[in-house]
Amino acid sequence: MPDKAIRISRAGSDRSADRPVMLAIAGDSAAGKTTLTRGLVEALGADQATAICVDDYHRYDREERKGLPFTPLHPDCNYISIMEQHLQLLATGQPILKPVYDHATGLLARPELIEPRRYVIVEGLLPLHSKLTRACFDVTVYLDPPEDIRREWKVRRDTAKRGYTNEQVLAELERREPESIAHIHPQRAHADIVVRFAPITTRRDPPDTPLSAELLLRPTIRHPDLSSVLGHDDQHALHLKMMRDEIGRPVDALHVHGYVDREDSEMVQKAIWGDAGVEAPLPATLGMLDVGHSYPLAITQLLLLRNLLAAG
Amino acid sequence: MPDKAIRISRAGSDRSADRPVMLAIAGDSAAGKTTLTRGLVEALGADQATAICVDDYHRYDREERKGLPFTPLHPDCNYISIMEQHLQLLATGQPILKPVYDHATGLLARPELIEPRRYVIVEGLLPLHSKLTRACFDVTVYLDPPEDIRREWKVRRDTAKRGYTNEQVLAELERREPESIAHIHPQRAHADIVVRFAPITTRRDPPDTPLSAELLLRPTIRHPDLSSVLGHDDQHALHLKMMRDEIGRPVDALHVHGYVDREDSEMVQKAIWGDAGVEAPLPATLGMLDVGHSYPLAITQLLLLRNLLAAG
Numbered sequence: 001m002p003d004k005a006i007r008i009s010r011a012g013s014d015r016s017a018d019r020p021v022m023l024a025i026a027g028d029s030a031a032g033k034t035t036l037t038r039g040l041v042e043a044l045g046a047d048q049a050t051a052i053c054v055d056d057y058h059r060y061d062r063e064e065r066k067g068l069p070f071t072p073l074h075p076d077c078n079y080i081s082i083m084e085q086h087l088q089l090l091a092t093g094q095p096i097l098k099p100v101y102d103h104a105t106g107l108l109a110r111p112e113l114i115e116p117r118r119y120v121i122v123e124g125l126l127p128l129h130s131k132l133t134r135a136c137f138d139v140t141v142y143l144d145p146p147e148d149i150r151r152e153w154k155v156r157r158d159t160a161k162r163g164y165t166n167e168q169v170l171a172e173l174e175r176r177e178p179e180s181i182a183h184i185h186p187q188r189a190h191a192d193i194v195v196r197f198a199p200i201t202t203r204r205d206p207p208d209t210p211l212s213a214e215l216l217l218r219p220t221i222r223h224p225d226l227s228s229v230l231g232h233d234d235q236h237a238l239h240l241k242m243m244r245d246e247i248g249r250p251v252d253a254l255h256v257h258g259y260v261d262r263e264d265s266e267m268v269q270k271a272i273w274g275d276a277g278v279e280a281p282l283p284a285t286l287g288m289l290d291v292g293h294s295y296p297l298a299i300t301q302l303l304l305l306r307n308l309l310a311a312g
Numbered sequence: 313m314p315d316k317a318i319r320i321s322r323a324g325s326d327r328s329a330d331r332p333v334m335l336a337i338a339g340d341s342a343a344g345k346t347t348l349t350r351g352l353v354e355a356l357g358a359d360q361a362t363a364i365c366v367d368d369y370h371r372y373d374r375e376e377r378k379g380l381p382f383t384p385l386h387p388d389c390n391y392i393s394i395m396e397q398h399l400q401l402l403a404t405g406q407p408i409l410k411p412v413y414d415h416a417t418g419l420l421a422r423p424e425l426i427e428p429r430r431y432v433i434v435e436g437l438l439p440l441h442s443k444l445t446r447a448c449f450d451v452t453v454y455l456d457p458p459e460d461i462r463r464e465w466k467v468r469r470d471t472a473k474r475g476y477t478n479e480q481v482l483a484e485l486e487r488r489e490p491e492s493i494a495h496i497h498p499q500r501a502h503a504d505i506v507v508r509f510a511p512i513t514t515r516r517d518p519p520d521t522p523l524s525a526e527l528l529l530r531p532t533i534r535h536p537d538l539s540s541v542l543g544h545d546d547q548h549a550l551h552l553k554m555m556r557d558e559i560g561r562p563v564d565a566l567h568v569h570g571y572v573d574r575e576d577s578e579m580v581q582k583a584i585w586g587d588a589g590v591e592a593p594l595p596a597t598l599g600m601l602d603v604g605h606s607y608p609l610a611i612t613q614l615l616l617l618r619n620l621l622a623a624g
Contacts, residue, residue: 061422079425082409085401097394099409099423108422110373111411113391 027143030154054124062106138311142191213296224275339455342466366436374418450623454503525608536587
């Protein structure tokens with residue numbers, strides 16, 4: 001949808017023209033990385049954005065993994081040093097020949113040429129695993145859904161698209177849990193933005209209410225200033241609260257409840273987009289789900305877009 | 313055969329310890345690259361030497377090539393920029409995830425991790441194609457057999473090992489010829505050493521006489537000084553002649569005739585090996601062919617080994 005995508009001039013930017021803006025989207029299996037990535041690529045335009053998944057750096061195929069003491073979540077199950085090398089190459093504007101892991105067959109396949117466009121979105125299990133990988137990104141995101149939601153998503157996807165049974169998916173989730181805690185969760189502390197989509201447990205919203213979004217905005221990058229347009233009253237569908245994260249660092253928490261109305265949602269979208277300093281109208285594709293539409297998702301995507309543009 | 317291989321200390325070398333010595337062996341299909349490479353790896357020891365083939369950087373598989381206006385000899389049929397990138401990475405001691413082209417099936421397969429050892433031997437159709445690739449090597453070789461000999465080798469190999477008929481191989485040779493002249497031959501001018509194995513047409517040696525070797529030694533690297541042990545009398549089985557190459561540059565031409573005797577051959581091997589300044593005895597595997605043994609091949613391999621050690 002190139003006509004709906006953002007066309008921005010980067011004249012006046014002090015970023016070297018041949019260095020792309022790099023975004024990481026880390027999170028466990030079925031945390032929503034692909035959905036978020038797809039929305040950003042649509043908004044930026046496919047000719048402006050390159051999206052890759054670093055789970056392609058698996059060292060073993062499905063058959064070989066059967067004899068091994070770890071799951072694909074373990075760094076030893078992945079070519080981490082090659083992933084670091086390829087991210088460095090992309091970050092400096094160079095092409096890579098990226099390995100390809102085929103989720104349908106469980107086989108490692110023919111690699112593909114990736115030439116970085118203006119924006120490079122890197123999603124996967126371990127993009128924020130090492131200091132070297134983290135140094136490659138301008139903006140980093142960690143997707144942090146509640147475990148019960150993520151299980152539901154994973155069962156639904158892996159039974160529908162990857163040919164597993166319910167029982168197989170649940171057994172695999174259990175087998176992976178210690179490695180998820182050991183290797184995936186620690187990336188949360190390194191993200192500029194932590195995104196959690198979840199129902200508000202204290203409310204009884206109608207069943208088709210979209211999930212709410214809670215965004216932790218760490219002061220490791222500059223976010224749009226929303227304190228002037230949003231209150232901190234947590235009874236309000238949209239609010240911004242300063243708080244401490246799990247290790248005591250100050251963060252802003254932006255709450256976008258699923259029941260937010262159109263008027264409030266558009267007010268904050270305009271504030272975010274105005275801050276981006278972009279002439280283009282608001283991207284029309286924001287917030288689209290497989291079924292339906294979500295303002296919390298739209299605002300999350302817009303905030304990421306704005307931060308990508310600001311980094312560019 | 314690690315016990316037969318060369319064990320050398322590089323103490324006192326001013327080369328950074330983590331940068332391997334890089335050797336290129338360029339030449340057309342069936343020019344003898346693999347045979348030469350195998351002999352060098354055996355002499356150096358498999359734990360000291362990494363050998364790769366840059367024909368793995370084919371951009372298309374056999375089926376895809378059927379619809380294309382060029383053969384695998386054409387740079388556009390290969391990921392040249394990725395080949396350049398990977399050679400630079402190896403030359404600076406870094407690992408690569410190398411693509412794999414399967415000659416048996418004609419398919420591009422799962423890539424493999426290559427971690428450079430002390431010596432890296434890079435053979436293939438186009439390792440000396442660009443300035444960037446050439447800059448990665450310490451020593452460069454071009455294999456230049458007479459066309460009739462190469463045709464014979466290619467027919468024999470491709471019918472025995474790659475499942476083609478005589479007619480198919482000959483038709484393919486004809487189809488490739490313009491691209492061979494345009495893209496393979498020009499690499500000859502960039503090689504430090506040009507190697508030609510051929511019969512001496514002016515002689516009538518018995519049919520099991522090994523091919524003679526003619527080595528052009530360009531002064532682009534330092535070769536062992538053989539002028540003190542060898543005459544320039546071209547009636548002698550071993551001689552060294554100063555001459556001009558095809559574009560008028562002065563070169564040394566070392567001739568090792570197939571009928572050279574053991575005594576002369578060992579004399580020049582000792583001179584080459586003495587110059588290498590290595591404590592180890594002469595590698596025992598030099599000159600071995602699939603069937604039989606060749607002094608011209610042994611001397612060629614030894615000269616390359618000596619130049620690799622000198623570069624180390």
